[in-house]
Amino acid sequence: MAGKYDLVIKGGNVVLLDEVRNLDIAVKNGMIVELAEQISGDGENVLDASGQYVLPGMIDAHVHFNEPGREDWEGFRHGSGLLAAGGCTTYFDMPLNNIPSTVDVAALLDKANRGGSESRVDFALWGALVPGNEEELEGLANHGVIGFKAFLSPTGTPEFEAVDDLTLYRGMKRIAGLNRILALHSESAPIIHCLEAEKKGTTVRDYCETRPVLAEMEAVSRALLMARETGCSLHFVHISSARTVRLIQEAKAAGLDVTLETCPHYLLFNIEDFERLGSVAKCAPPLREEAERLQLWEALVSGQIDMITSDHSPCPTSMKTAHEHDMFQAWGGITGGQFSLEAMIDQGHVERRLPLTQIARWTAIHPAKRFGLYPRKGVLSVGSDADLALVSLNQDHLITEQDLLSRYRHSPYIGRRFRCRVTATIQRGTIVYTLRDGVMEQPRGQWLQPCEAAQAEGRTIKA
Ligand SMILES: NC(=O)N[C@H]1NC(=O)NC1=O
Ligand SMILES: [Zn+2]
Numbered sequence: 001m002a003g004k005y006d007l008v009i010k011g012g013n014v015v016l017l018d019e020v021r022n023l024d025i026a027v028k029n030g031m032i033v034e035l036a037e038q039i040s041g042d043g044e045n046v047l048d049a050s051g052q053y054v055l056p057g058m059i060d061a062h063v064h065f066n067e068p069g070r071e072d073w074e075g076f077r078h079g080s081g082l083l084a085a086g087g088c089t090t091y092f093d094m095p096l097n098n099i100p101s102t103v104d105v106a107a108l109l110d111k112a113n114r115g116g117s118e119s120r121v122d123f124a125l126w127g128a129l130v131p132g133n134e135e136e137l138e139g140l141a142n143h144g145v146i147g148f149k150a151f152l153s154p155t156g157t158p159e160f161e162a163v164d165d166l167t168l169y170r171g172m173k174r175i176a177g178l179n180r181i182l183a184l185h186s187e188s189a190p191i192i193h194c195l196e197a198e199k200k201g202t203t204v205r206d207y208c209e210t211r212p213v214l215a216e217m218e219a220v221s222r223a224l225l226m227a228r229e230t231g232c233s234l235h236f237v238h239i240s241s242a243r244t245v246r247l248i249q250e251a252k253a254a255g256l257d258v259t260l261e262t263c264p265h266y267l268l269f270n271i272e273d274f275e276r277l278g279s280v281a282k283c284a285p286p287l288r289e290e291a292e293r294l295q296l297w298e299a300l301v302s303g304q305i306d307m308i309t310s311d312h313s314p315c316p317t318s319m320k321t322a323h324e325h326d327m328f329q330a331w332g333g334i335t336g337g338q339f340s341l342e343a344m345i346d347q348g349h350v351e352r353r354l355p356l357t358q359i360a361r362w363t364a365i366h367p368a369k370r371f372g373l374y375p376r377k378g379v380l381s382v383g384s385d386a387d388l389a390l391v392s393l394n395q396d397h398l399i400t401e402q403d404l405l406s407r408y409r410h411s412p413y414i415g416r417r418f419r420c421r422v423t424a425t426i427q428r429g430t431i432v433y434t435l436r437d438g439v440m441e442q443p444r445g446q447w448l449q450p451c452e453a454a455q456a457e458g459r460t461i462k463a
């Protein structure tokens with residue numbers, strides 16, 4: 001006999017907006033249709049979640065899957081699979097590292113098609129703001145980019161050019177008119193270039209010293225000035241220092257529509273880890289001194305950072321290992337998207353005793369609100385998509401190379417121990433990953449386009 005529901009998840013500790021409650025969750029047609037202490041009807045499928053925690057699936061607003069053009073570095077299939085294994089049910093793919101970059105509608109639609117046929121979980125796509133594509137911005141917005149992304153410093157690939165100040169200013173004016181968000185990689189190109197010319201070194205410290213916190217603060221300040229002039233909404237990606245967080249918060253307090261993210265690697269690793277681990281831990285901005293890392297945690301805990309993203313940026317292992325003796329040549333990017341949620345639960349909840357409701361704000365609610373996906377995504381409530389992660393807090397988990405689902409199995413997370421483990425991931429009511437059986441082979445990801453009204457409402461989020 002057919003069940004009343006497609007799926008019932010029984011007896012989990014469900015992470016709601018403001019509390020964690022022991023509830024059953026009923027799913028029908030991919031949506032949560034009932035949340036109750038005891039669900040009466042039966043389900044076609046029943047999942048026993050007793051003793052486990054049920055969180056909204058992570059929404060990772062910042063990944064690089066590099067397809068088309070560099071799918072041999074990762075691609076939608078591998079990338080979305082590793083995210084599913086980490087409890088992520090929606091991601092936003094960046095417009096660079098793929099060839100061509102996502103600079104126009106043709107490139108966007110090609111990427112959407114590829115994602116639609118390969119992705120394990122739902123996804124949105126960022127569009128590019130680069131020198132020369134000003135006329136493409138409107139088309140990209142109309143075709144549903146989640147926002148635009150620009151670099152204020154070189155990107156590490158020749159196909160995606162950083163913006164000059166005038167392109168940035170004009171682009172911001174346009175993007176403000178389109179009512180979209182501009183995400184910025186903010187490091188000052190002139191400061192980096194001058195320091196590089198001065199240094200001519202090869203070590204981890206040499207590399208880090210060419211990309212100081214000052215470079216981040218200067219670029220952010222310049223962008224904030226232009227946001228004030230143009231009215232453009234901004235989102236600062238991978239902010240690595242509490243001092244920069246403060247600048248952004250001051251602008252927010254002054255009424256600018258601006259948000260920011262940081263990544264688990266800036267919270268879990270410092271420059272000494274980078275020296276110990278080598279090129280596998282190279283990213284931009286670089287890992288910081290221990291004091292900076294601790295201050296970043298303080299900024300996060302005190303509510304000054306809106307969301308956590310992975311900035312998962314994979315590459316062939318040789319692009320790391322071949323340059324162990326010249327940190328400037330190694331690929332800058334962390335293979336880590338699989339571990340964002342576990343890292344935040346381990347370090348935020350288990351270690352620092354922050355409530356899981358708070359973790360969910362950073363990993364799901366705030367990104368959903370900011371980018372116009374809420375309340376369809378980001379929250380466990382009736383009417384929302386049944387996107388969720390089951391997490392056990394009774395499993396100690398030492399990450400090994402065999403655990404990695406990235407195409408290339410290198411990561412600074414190898415050797416880290418987490419006191420939690422994602423045991424299952426559910427996307428719109430379908431189990432897409434279990435610890436026992438791995439990632440489901442069948443792709444079922446949908447391309448998500450932001451709802452403009454919800455996006456406008458999301459601008460009032462409080463971290
Ligand atoms: N090109 C690219 O993926 N760059 C990313 N990697 C990184 O560490 N920071 C970035 O912006
Ligand atoms: Zn970046």
Ligand SMILES: [Zn+2]
Pocket residue numbers: 062063064094311313
């Ligand atoms: Zn990035």
